[in-house]
Amino acid sequence: MSRLPRLFTLLVATCISLSTQAGTTGTGVHLPEYTTTILPNGATVLLMPRHDVPMIAASVLVRGGSLADTAGKEGTASLLADLMEKGAGERDALAFAQTVDGAGGSLSFGSSREAIVANAQFLSKDSGLMLSLLGDALLRPRLDAAEFDKLKKRAIDAIASAKDGDPRGLIRNYTNAWLFQQHPYARPADGDQTSLAQISLDDLKAFRNQQMGGDRLIIAIAGDFDPVVIGKQVQATFGNWAKANATLPLVTTAQPRNGRRVLLVDKPGATQTYFTLANLGTRHGDPDEAAQNVVQTVFGGRFTSMINTALRIKSGLSYGAASQLERPRLPGTVAITSYTKTDSTKAAIDLALSTLDLLHQQPLDTQAIDSAKHYIAGQFAPGLETSSQLAAELANMAIYGDNRDKVDGYLGRIAAASPEQINAARKVFPDSADVVIVAIGDAAKIRSVMQAYGPLTEMKLTDPRYLP
Secondary structure, eight states: OOOOOOOOOOSSSOOOOOOOOOOOOOOOOOOOOOOEEEEESSEEEEEEESSSSSEEEEEEEOOOOOGGOOTTTTHHHHHHHHHTTTTTEEEEEHHHHHHHHHHHHHEEEOSSSEEEEEEEEEEGGGGHHHHHHHHHHHSSOOOOOOHHHHHHHHHHHHHHHHHHSSSGHHHHHHHHHHTTTTTTGGSSOOOOOOHHHHHHHHHHHHHHHHHGGGEEEEEEEEEEHHHHHHHHHHHHHTTOOOOOOOOOOOOOOOOOSSOOOOEEEEEOOSSSEEEEEEEEETTTTOOTHHHHHHHHHHHHSSSSSHHIIIIIIOOOOOSEEEEEEOHHHHHHHSEEEEEEGGGHHHHHHHHHHHHHHHHSSSOHHHHHHHHHHHHHHHHHHGGGGGHHHHHHHHHHHHHHOTTHHHHHHHHHHHHHHHHHHHHHHGGGGGTSSSSSEEEEEEEEEEEEEETTSSSEEEETTTTTOOOO
């Protein structure tokens, strides 16, 4: 089966020049023109025609993702998203996949905290087919029992396999669970071994009936198309989708953690320790976003960052260390992540903590700030080159209620962030005395090390949940 290669087109033909003086702006990246239409059923349709490459891409969000999962059945939205492309309309799973491949297109489904997500890319001449497949998957999924059983088993087996091999992909779930505890942000979007085992096909059908509908739909399309024609096709495909029967889940803001709490996840025989230092950070739409992003870049957002320089480049304690700022609707996780040999666990965690202290003790100098601003500018435009990237950006803007200044003004805000604002934004990272610490490793060898960092709780990696 053949796939079209990913085609890249330039959004900006000129080089980006970013001034680093406060109060000035550089040459910005600007979104192409697009229109926004609200259908009578409440669906949001964003159309961005661009005729440089004969491709069309769609990004579809249906509000109400894993946050709408029933407690104890986390992973419901994720399984539903996966199942929707395993047969829809008149096509079973094989015929559906063959239709996509036969057109040289791509179509995938997934779930995030706040939405069921679909992404598609086809040749422009197959725009009608793309919308038809999306319509079938969203409005007429087969939800086949045999396909459900296979997906459910595969999801459970994937977690078990990660635990048996390299658990780095799971440490985020342990970290969020340990940080947020009973808050909805603690719940894993893909579920855990216990919750997945509890989910039935009827649960998926109930979720779809309650949490999906035309009023929750956002569909963004970018590429080579006639907006009048596509607008009519979208209306015909999705315009009669009834509203969802349930209300969107209501989530309140979690509280930052004071002091330290340590979770040790025992993986007997492990030769490495995987660890995270975390607390609450920032949210989508934070007015200090630009300054925070400069701090994030300096501290842990690139190869030459403070944390990677300390743990990898200079000390050789790790093959990689980084920091992350999550920005969901409410404050999410700010974390430092790394891994090291078992016998260097104490040295690596101590160095991570001291590097965090250094961030707060020594103001970022002009050279570091200027370098970070140029790095951000260089990384920004390549993320908005293809129609797929642009469609995804439009859909993401719509779910959070952003206008085009979210993109058009971003580099200007980076350029205008003053050293004083950037240094003030260091507070987005917690004090080293106020972090939750998660470590996955051989408890028999590192227990005494981890006890020194704060009150210790232990669990086994083989436990089916992410909290003890």
